[in-house]
Amino acid sequence: MFPNWDCSSVKTMVAATRPPGRCVALGARDRPAERQSPTPGASFITGCPLANGGKGACRAMVRQRVRIRFSKQGNSRFVGHRDVMRCFERWFRRADVPLGFSEGFHPKPRMTFPAPLAVGIEGLDEVMELELSAPQTAEALRERLLWHSPPGFRLRRLDVLPPGTPKARPRAFCYRVHLPPERCDGMAEGVERLLALASVRVERRGGRAAVDVRPLLDRLELCEGVLSMRLLAPPSGGASPRDLLAALGQPDLLGEGLRVERTAVEVR
Numbered sequence: 387m388f389p390n391w392d393c394s395s396v397k398t399m400v401a402a403t404r405p406p407g408r409c410v411a412l413g414a415r416d417r418p419a420e421r422q423s424p425t426p427g428a429s430f431i432t433g434c435p436l437a438n439g440g441k442g443a444c445r446a447m448v449r450q451r452v453r454i455r456f457s458k459q460g461n462s463r464f465v466g467h468r469d470v471m472r473c474f475e476r477w478f479r480r481a482d483v484p485l486g487f488s489e490g491f492h493p494k495p496r497m498t499f500p501a502p503l504a505v506g507i508e509g510l511d512e513v514m515e516l517e518l519s520a521p522q523t524a525e526a527l528r529e530r531l532l533w534h535s536p537p538g539f540r541l542r543r544l545d546v547l548p549p550g551t552p553k554a555r556p557r558a559f560c561y562r563v564h565l566p567p568e569r570c571d572g573m574a575e576g577v578e579r580l581l582a583l584a585s586v587r588v589e590r591r592g593g594r595a596a597v598d599v600r601p602l603l604d605r606l607e608l609c610e611g612v613l614s615m616r617l618l619a620p621p622s623g624g625a626s627p628r629d630l631l632a633a634l635g636q637p638d639l640l641g642e643g644l645r646v647e648r649t650a651v652e653v654r
Contacts, residue, residue, distance in 0.1 A: 462538025486517035
């Protein structure tokens with residue numbers, strides 16, 4: 387398009403119009419010379435001295451982390467996980483909790499749910515963690531959150547974690563399934579047969595990989611029409627109450643609107 391265009395001549399003209407001490411590369415942003423050579427023993431961040439006299443990176447900011455135990459009951463069991471996250475963010479804003487945010491063009495609150503709860507299941511002792519941008523006491527946070535708690539959610543416990551505490555990872559889940567009376571007759575025999583087996587492979591819907599539920603089943607008992615279970619949660623993936631009911635030969639039970647509760651989330 388421009389056969390006689392000479393980039394070197396353009397660079398020369400640009401360099402001639404720049405004052406001394408400036409970057410002369412075409413397209414580069416002007417930067418004062420003094421900012422390119424910081425003083426030894428200080429970082430690029432103002433007021434953040436290096437701990438080792440300039441021989442390492444700037445010391446990272448230490449954020450206070452909080453672990454919350456809460457319950458999710460009633461009609462709130464039909465609220466999906468994404469809506470739960472938005473609900474918690476509004477909850478914290480109303481309670482004037484100084485949330486820590488991620489960096490970048492779209493900052494988001496630094497809060498995590500180690501084990502999101504499936505839609506339709508009540509949670510009696512759920513867990514989540516968040517980071518704060520300013521130090522707070524557990525008593526002050528607990529009082530403000532209790533005052534502004536949304537319907538269906540109840541604060542059970544709040545702990546300020548010591549620095550260096552690893553993030554919560556699920557270790558096991560405890561569930562209760564309330565069975566209809568007409569399904570309790572043959573369920574006791576099915577529980578005994580399942581516990582006597584060493585391996586029970588269950589095919590999942592939606593193209594998901596099959597799972598062997600027996601190694602993941604730590605406890606299973608039937609008492610007064612309530613099926614209680616404790617399912618392990620290895621890093622490779624665990625099982626759900628639906629998988630266990632399928633192993634018992636009752637895959638359609640959850641479709642009848644049974645009351646299912648997750649009574650405990652055990653974390654490492």
